[in-house]
Amino acid sequence: MTRWRRPAWWSVLLTVAAAALFVRLGLWQLDRAAYKDSLVRRYAAAAVASPIPFGKVAATPPADAFPRVAVRGSWLTDRVYLLDNPHHDARGGVEVYVPLALPGDSRLLLVDLGFLPTAREQAPALPSLPAGEVDLHGLYLPPPGVGLELGGDALAGQAHWPKTTIYLDLGQVAKDLGRPLYPRVLALDANPAARYQREHPFDFSSMPPSRHRAYAFQWFSFAVAVVVIFLVLHRKRRPRRTDIR
Structure with a gap:
């Protein structure tokens, strides 16, 4: 049976605060990815309207x-x-x-x-x-x-x-x-006969939607890691058995 040590109140507070922060950052990154996806869809629809x-x-x-x-x-x-x-x-x-x-x-x-x-x-x-x-x-x-x-x-x-x-x-x-x-x-509108090139107005080369999702996964992983570290630190170790001869 696994036994746990009673954690200090500040360690519980710190763990909850850190996990909540990382989850919030992950959700924010997902929101940014969804926003950029919607920009691409709206622009594509407008271009053919x-x-x-x-x-x-x-x-x-x-x-x-x-x-x-x-x-x-x-x-x-x-x-x-x-x-x-x-x-x-x-x-x-x-x-x-x-x-x-x-x-x-x-x-x-x-x-x-x-x-x-x-x-x-x-x-x-x-x-x-x-x-x-x-x-x-x-x-x-x-x-x-x-x-x-x-x-x-x-x-x-x-x-x-x-x-x-x-x-x-x-x-x-x-x-x-x-x-x-x-x-x-x-x-x-783009004109193939013109020297000017029409490019996508939203430059996602440095931060495309996929990168936002990758960062979201990273933040969620940090939240899980904080909880795991908390559990590991407060798990009681079983006493080692010593052979008596």
């Missing part, structure tokens, strides 16, 4: 959806922004953004043309954009996150176009243009 008029979602886009929209406007071809952040370092290139002026609207719509591969330390050769009004289709997406921005507004200190930044902040872009922007950007 029929476009809706931009005006229906322009000012108040749905928080949990990425509508595919149709919009008409004119390019501000002399106001180009190049996003050159660490996400592009492995391939070499920039994400190209150009404002679109809508008829009779003071607000501008920032359009993501796509990723333009460029050799390192070379200025990108930007394809020309048509003059006059154009009809565009694409996904109305949240702007890329700015992360931890250091050094302040990089756009204000540049006098020539195109302007380059490692973060894309719509507030800074609006200030730079002197006109308000819509709260999201238009990511154009």
